[in-house]
Amino acid sequence: MPKVTMIEAINRAHAWEMTRDPAVVVLGEDVGVNGGVFRATAGLQEQFGKDRVQDTPLAEGMIAGMALGMATQGLKPVAEIQFMGFLYPAMDQIGNHMARLRNRTRGRLTCPVVIRMPHGGGIHAPEHHSECLEALLAHHAGLRVVCPSSPARAYGLLLAAIRDPDPVIFLEPARLYRLVKQEVADDGEALPLDVCYRLREGSDVTIVTWGAMVTETLRAADEMEGAGVSCEVLDLATLSPIDHDSILESVLKTGRLVIVHEAPRNCGIGAEIAATVAERGLYDLHAPIKRVTGYDTIIPLSRLEHDYIPSAARITDAVRETLAE
Amino acid sequence: MTTFNLPDLGEGLAEAEIVRWHVNVGDAVTVDQPMLAVETAKAVVEVPAPFSGIVKALHGRPGDIVATGAPLIEFEGGNRDAGTVVGNMPTSDTELVETVRAAHRTNNVNGGETGCPSGERLRAAPAARALAKRLGVDLAAINGTGRGGVIVVDDVIAHSARAPSITSIANGPLANTSSSTPLTGEKLRGLRRAMSQSMAQARDNVTNCTLFDDADLHHWRDNEDFTTRLLRAIAAGCRAEPALNAWFDGSAQTRQLLTKVNVGIAVDTPDGLIVPVIRDVGGRSATELRQEVNRLKRAARDRTVTPDDLRDVTFMLSNFGMIAGRYATPVVVPPMVAILGSGRLSRDVVAVSGGIEAHLRMPLSLTFDHRCVTGGEAARFLAAALRDLEKDN
Numbered sequence: 001m002p003k004v005t006m007i008e009a010i011n012r013a014h015a016w017e018m019t020r021d022p023a024v025v026v027l028g029e030d031v032g033v034n035g036g037v038f039r040a041t042a043g044l045q046e047q048f049g050k051d052r053v054q055d056t057p058l059a060e061g062m063i064a065g066m067a068l069g070m071a072t073q074g075l076k077p078v079a080e081i082q083f084m085g086f087l088y089p090a091m092d093q094i095g096n097h098m099a100r101l102r103n104r105t106r107g108r109l110t111c112p113v114v115i116r117m118p119h120g121g122g123i124h125a126p127e128h129h130s131e132c133l134e135a136l137l138a139h140h141a142g143l144r145v146v147c148p149s150s151p152a153r154a155y156g157l158l159l160a161a162i163r164d165p166d167p168v169i170f171l172e173p174a175r176l177y178r179l180v181k182q183e184v185a186d187d188g189e190a191l192p193l194d195v196c197y198r199l200r201e202g203s204d205v206t207i208v209t210w211g212a213m214v215t216e217t218l219r220a221a222d223e224m225e226g227a228g229v230s231c232e233v234l235d236l237a238t239l240s241p242i243d244h245d246s247i248l249e250s251v252l253k254t255g256r257l258v259i260v261h262e263a264p265r266n267c268g269i270g271a272e273i274a275a276t277v278a279e280r281g282l283y284d285l286h287a288p289i290k291r292v293t294g295y296d297t298i299i300p301l302s303r304l305e306h307d308y309i310p311s312a313a314r315i316t317d318a319v320r321e322t323l324a325e
Numbered sequence: 326m327t328t329f330n331l332p333d334l335g336e337g338l339a340e341a342e343i344v345r346w347h348v349n350v351g352d353a354v355t356v357d358q359p360m361l362a363v364e365t366a367k368a369v370v371e372v373p374a375p376f377s378g379i380v381k382a383l384h385g386r387p388g389d390i391v392a393t394g395a396p397l398i399e400f401e402g403g404n405r406d407a408g409t410v411v412g413n414m415p416t417s418d419t420e421l422v423e424t425v426r427a428a429h430r431t432n433n434v435n436g437g438e439t440g441c442p443s444g445e446r447l448r449a450a451p452a453a454r455a456l457a458k459r460l461g462v463d464l465a466a467i468n469g470t471g472r473g474g475v476i477v478v479d480d481v482i483a484h485s486a487r488a489p490s491i492t493s494i495a496n497g498p499l500a501n502t503s504s505s506t507p508l509t510g511e512k513l514r515g516l517r518r519a520m521s522q523s524m525a526q527a528r529d530n531v532t533n534c535t536l537f538d539d540a541d542l543h544h545w546r547d548n549e550d551f552t553t554r555l556l557r558a559i560a561a562g563c564r565a566e567p568a569l570n571a572w573f574d575g576s577a578q579t580r581q582l583l584t585k586v587n588v589g590i591a592v593d594t595p596d597g598l599i600v601p602v603i604r605d606v607g608g609r610s611a612t613e614l615r616q617e618v619n620r621l622k623r624a625a626r627d628r629t630v631t632p633d634d635l636r637d638v639t640f641m642l643s644n645f646g647m648i649a650g651r652y653a654t655p656v657v658v659p660p661m662v663a664i665l666g667s668g669r670l671s672r673d674v675v676a677v678s679g680g681i682e683a684h685l686r687m688p689l690s691l692t693f694d695h696r697c698v699t700g701g702e703a704a705r706f707l708a709a710a711l712r713d714l715e716k717d718n
Contacts, residue, residue, distance in 0.1 A: 003420060005416075007408070037411075038408060038409050123409065123411075123412035123413055123415065124412045124413050125411045125412035126412075129412065150423060152423065152425070153425075174414075177409075178408055178416045179415050179416065179419070180419045180421040181419075183420075191427065192427050195427050196428045197425050197426065197427050197428070198425070198427075198428070199425055201426075245428070246428040255446070283448040284448060285451055
């Protein structure tokens, strides 16, 4: 099997699905000639032509609006937003129209759009390039929000997202784009949406996380294992809707829960997970739920960003605290 | 043309000395091929080619000191792709190997709530866990009474109250016994066993409520018969409030008012309590009552009481004051609904019109079953009994 980075896996998933399904089109700033700001769409315009891989003006609201219009006319657009901080102009089209199309037309029209964008910091980028805004998206009924954490899941979940009849926001942890390689079979096999992925089986504490924080969490889990603590690590993968059942099942087993996300703490998805476990699994808990998150500040520029982004050390601290209860 | 700058070789070293070049201008190098050796303050390090290409120029010769970030090699060809237009993409040679298991549920777009799966583990309210920890109680030893068997705070409290505490073991009657050893001693039999059972039954079923008052016996003659006067007073009370001379079946919620007042007199014997019955106290003279009381007391002490003498009791009298004690909370024994206790007589200072006097007084304690007797009925019974008792004859 070929060993590929996450960015290559994303590229291959595009190519596979464009080959399989002529309705799939790609659009965004610099996705064509330049192959995308991170090269996610490199080579696609050469292979599939300018009609199916379109460079757009620098206007995110327009990109989302175009994708929406294409979707209503039978196409399956995959749009790229260059950085998550540029999401805001597109939110009107996404929140007011894409997310509502099925409901507004009483099910006559669905909205098979995928909007991809990099997620999170850690690459020393300038302002507006390191945001984690998943909670903003998850608050919209009708949107599915997905965030892979490995090349294999980027490949399989992107295929599933493109094939899904409803709008999917696909968040790609920029820090992981080229960090590691993984054997990924380029076989067109999608992975299931709306479920957690258990990356580590454990018995003492459940750690739920997603995106780039999966890397830090696995590092923390390794360290804790050396200290005799068995961590169960769940990659949330689909951030909305949340696979609460899998989390509750794990908490029933371990009795302890730590949630790790890079996004700010206030009203983050971690709060939703904690609230649901409190509602449905309170009596299984041995200790208060802990959250390890970004701070409720603007994410700093490059020199301080690693102080903002949760580290393995902050995660092991939280695990130790919950075990001390 | 692409320039390759001396990378940070680790540990924040600011510079390195070129030891030797492995490549020359015009060489084709492949990615990861060693290009040169440099010596830092710590070690000699081989610097690999960052990508494949043709070497166009070398900056520096062996022995030269090169600052970190300064140009080292020029490559021919177009711009190298950095993988991004902003920032630095972190890369590594690490291969990711995962053992992943997707949750086995099928895609459920609508997110149906299936509830928390059941398991073998203890389920306890967090507050109950905290309390159990503080009290040193093992949750596994507790049966939860919350919904679905959840252990709640009350369960922990009840469990810790039931378990003998260190203090009670150290100071109590079990001081010299280990809690796992059963008590040695006699098994309750006969009257004492019957008392144990009837009192436990009374405790579990009756809602006891007790009224206290004092009968002023100042006008009594010297030779008054306390017992027969008490029996007469009970009859007077029952005439005023028949609700106290009744049988009550709580489970059937049925009350039967009784016409005759049959008073059981608690007689203390070495074997335990025995309660012979004086029949129809309202329909007999004082002399007849006294004869019957004498006969039954004698029979009780001789253990010649017949079952007939114990039957059909409708009201109880406890004359504990013959020994000691002024007031008590006597226990109503079902199906009866009331019991009167008379305490030790005493000469009390009482306020009378124009001054104070010392009067002989009898403390009375009336317990009634509040499930079927009202407080008003009980008080009116007691008032009538007091009026009768306080008469001079």
